[in-house]
Amino acid sequence: MSMDTKRIVTASINGAEISVMADNRMSLLEMLRDAAGLTGTKEGCMTGDCGACSVMMNGRVVDSCLVMAAEAEGAEIETVEGIADGKNLHPLQRKFLEHAALQCGICTPGFLVSAKALLEKNPDPSDAETRYWLAGNLCRCTGYQQIIDAVRDAAAEMRSSAK
Amino acid sequence: MKPLQFSAPTSLDEALSLLSGAGDGAGVLSGGTDLIIQYREGHRALGQMVDIKKIPELNVLEFDPASGLRLGAAVSCAVLGEFAPARRHFPGLVESAELIGSTQIQSRATVGGNLCNGSPAADSVCSLMVLNAVCIVAGSGGKREIPAVEFMTGPGRTALQAGELLLEIRVPPPPPNSSDAYLRFIPRNEMDIAVAGAAVALTLEDDKRTVKTASTAICAVAPTPLMVPEAGAALTGAQMDDAALDAAARASEAAANPISDMRGTVEFRIHLAGVLTRRAAVIAKNRAAAN
Ligand SMILES: Cc1cc2nc3c(=O)[nH]c(=O)nc-3n(C[C@H](O)[C@H](O)[C@H](O)COP(=O)(O)OP(=O)(O)OC[C@H]3O[C@@H](n4cnc5c(N)ncnc54)[C@H](O)[C@@H]3O)c2cc1C
Ligand code: FES
Ligand code: FES
Numbered sequence: 001m002s003m004d005t006k007r008i009v010t011a012s013i014n015g016a017e018i019s020v021m022a023d024n025r026m027s028l029l030e031m032l033r034d035a036a037g038l039t040g041t042k043e044g045c046m047t048g049d050c051g052a053c054s055v056m057m058n059g060r061v062v063d064s065c066l067v068m069a070a071e072a073e074g075a076e077i078e079t080v081e082g083i084a085d086g087k088n089l090h091p092l093q094r095k096f097l098e099h100a101a102l103q104c105g106i107c108t109p110g111f112l113v114s115a116k117a118l119l120e121k122n123p124d125p126s127d128a129e130t131r132y133w134l135a136g137n138l139c140r141c142t143g144y145q146q147i148i149d150a151v152r153d154a155a156a157e158m159r160s161s162a163k
Numbered sequence: 164m165k166p167l168q169f170s171a172p173t174s175l176d177e178a179l180s181l182l183s184g185a186g187d188g189a190g191v192l193s194g195g196t197d198l199i200i201q202y203r204e205g206h207r208a209l210g211q212m213v214d215i216k217k218i219p220e221l222n223v224l225e226f227d228p229a230s231g232l233r234l235g236a237a238v239s240c241a242v243l244g245e246f247a248p249a250r251r252h253f254p255g256l257v258e259s260a261e262l263i264g265s266t267q268i269q270s271r272a273t274v275g276g277n278l279c280n281g282s283p284a285a286d287s288v289c290s291l292m293v294l295n296a297v298c299i300v301a302g303s304g305g306k307r308e309i310p311a312v313e314f315m316t317g318p319g320r321t322a323l324q325a326g327e328l329l330l331e332i333r334v335p336p337p338p339p340n341s342s343d344a345y346l347r348f349i350p351r352n353e354m355d356i357a358v359a360g361a362a363v364a365l366t367l368e369d370d371k372r373t374v375k376t377a378s379t380a381i382c383a384v385a386p387t388p389l390m391v392p393e394a395g396a397a398l399t400g401a402q403m404d405d406a407a408l409d410a411a412a413r414a415s416e417a418a419a420n421p422i423s424d425m426r427g428t429v430e431f432r433i434h435l436a437g438v439l440t441r442r443a444a445v446i447a448k449n450r451a452a453a454n
Binding site: 004005007023024025027046047048049051054057060061062063066067068070071073114117118132133134135136137 | 164166167168169171192195196199200203212214216239241264265266267268270271352353354
């Protein structure tokens, strides 16, 4: 075992291989924000309750505050910064704007990552399915209805453009 | 926080040698949904974390009609939920595992971690108990088996000894005409800790009406999840009539020994233990009859 208390963590982040120095006490959230400079991922609670820190890790959505940075070694991470295609917003991002599904915006990156994971698994989620999937993402501003509407509208658009 | 060592061993031997003699200062990291919070909030002073998710033996997930389910301690609830044989044969176990936290938590949390964390409200544990699950653990002295009903010994305490690792949970194959169910009460629809919970596993006679055997357990109403053999006995031989269901509910109420806290009072929890036992029994019976 290495007696080191920090390490170089190499992970694929939004498709690019990135190596950063991370203290072993650091969370993946802190690694992304403070070491990799990717501040799109937000910190809300640090206890797995709010989902503001949601990222994809090896194909599943996780709370990055509840992942140790050292666990990301060799992992594939996708953050909100990877959702748009260059200057072209992802349908979810456009629909969030159209439906006014954000006010302060702190929860938005987490909702986008989590909603994108939902639509990859289920392209036509019902209202209830959308609400259950997103139950780990909290929003203190919108009241959720606009978010649910935006996600289901984006799903409809993505289904029709996939035809 | 003092400096932390971190390792992710790829073999069981390596993990056991890291843990042997390390005592409380070493934390086993599975999904981390309990451990990382306890560490960060200062409830666990760790000098070392040992990530067990890269150990092949701990990732086993198999079902065999003759030997039952093997659920590796590092298998996440999300992966378990996607495993069709588990959903088919143990729907109650799967529904209890799927109640743990949000989508994000599901991606990480394990049934093994739920057991080892030792919470009186751990959702998947009652299900393991009523299914007669057996926990396979390993330490420097070799492997041993601990029945799930004996695994938790008090709030936050388990039968694991220092340096021991939970490897996998084995659930025996269900006899014909069997099924199970788990229900909990929480104030909202998702993302909360049980105020009370109840699990029932039962087998019907060939008439698919009469209960041949039944076992029930309740959680969040005592220092550990609790088997209620009197409730199982009340259901056995009956046809889920009101008298049998009432008797089972009374037995769970009598066994419950809860505390009052912000989630619920003693009286409310005792009442819930009965109601949830009754409803879970009906669900398990309907599932078994449809098998
Ligand atoms: C937002 C949120 C919501 C939650 N909701 C619920 C809920 O609804 N119901 C519920 O029951 N729980 C809930 N939990 C608690 C937690 O998610 C569960 O207890 C989960 O099953 C723990 O699994 P884990 O793999 O993350 O465990 P870890 O955090 O990795 O480990 C838990 C404990 O067990 C030990 N351990 C883990 N694996 C082993 C092993 N193989 N051998 C020896 N020791 C081991 C660890 O050292 C630690 O002490 C919630 C947690 C959060 C953050
Ligand atoms: S910051 Fe991670 S869930 Fe709130
Ligand atoms: S927009 Fe402010 S928390 Fe959601």
